Amino acid sequence: MKSSIFSSVLAFAACALATPATVQPLLKRNPTGSFSLVAYSLASDYIDIFYSDGIAYAGDSSKWPYGSITTDVTFVITDTEMITTATTSGVTLDSDTLLYIRPTDDEVLPVGFTGNGITVPSDAVTTNFIFYGTYLMWEYGSGSLSDSFRAKETNVTGVYELYFDFSNLYPSGYETPVVKSQS
Numbered sequence: 618m619k620s621s622i623f624s625s626v627l628a629f630a631a632c633a634l635a636t637p638a639t640v641q642p643l644l645k646r647n648p649t650g651s652f653s654l655v656a657y658s659l660a661s662d663y664i665d666i667f668y669s670d671g672i673a674y675a676g677d678s679s680k681w682p683y684g685s686i687t688t689d690v691t692f693v694i695t696d697t698e699m700i701t702t703a704t705t706s707g708v709t710l711d712s713d714t715l716l717y718i719r720p721t722d723d724e725v726l727p728v729g730f731t732g733n734g735i736t737v738p739s740d741a742v743t744t745n746f747i748f749y750g751t752y753l754m755w756e757y758g759s760g761s762l763s764d765s766f767r768a769k770e771t772n773v774t775g776v777y778e779l780y781f782d783f784s785n786l787y788p789s790g791y792e793t794p795v796v797k798s799q800s
């Protein structure tokens with residue numbers, strides 16, 4: 618699965634990104650209904666993206682002991698916003714819990730969530746998410762797409778904090794995951 622077929626999908630996606638105006642309408646398609654987000658290329662199989670105290674992590678949420686609210690999540694995409702719902706038993710997130718990225722030049726910044734009484738950074742953006750095939754992207758300017766997700770392993774083995782590297786700095790110490798929807 619991750620070998621040659623996956624690479625060629627990536628190569629095709631990279632190629633298509635160079636000319637979004639012509640290719641994009643064919644492949645842009647948002648998942649219908651609820652879905653999870655998963656990260657590829659951090660482990661031998663994909664790992665789930667979860668919520669903890671307003672920050673997005675990838676890994677097994679049950680192994681993350683920090684944070685007062687930690688939960689697995691599913692998403693629905695509506696008007697380019699990623700509405701987030703808790704799926705771990707006993708946990709509820711506010712109805713305005715939205716995924717955000719922080720598309721600030723020359724910075725690598727955490728991906729997080731609004732709502733739940735947590736202060737949201739002023740550069741956080743919750744709109745303009747789209748899927749390109751099953752790949753999560755962020756659309757900016759005149760239809761340019763960015764999928765510049767990064768991940769940094771936390772002090773819990775196998776649990777990564779998710780980041781967005783808008784200027785594609787590819788900082789050392791960060792992995793380069795591919796974030797996809799999973800129905």
Ligand SMILES: *[C@@H]1O[C@H](CO)[C@@H](O)[C@H](O)[C@H]1NC(C)=O
Nearest residue numbers: 682683684770771772773778
């Ligand atoms: C591990 O990271 C968490 C979250 O960043 C932090 O709260 C905790 O103190 C750290 N634990 C150790 C043992 O460094």
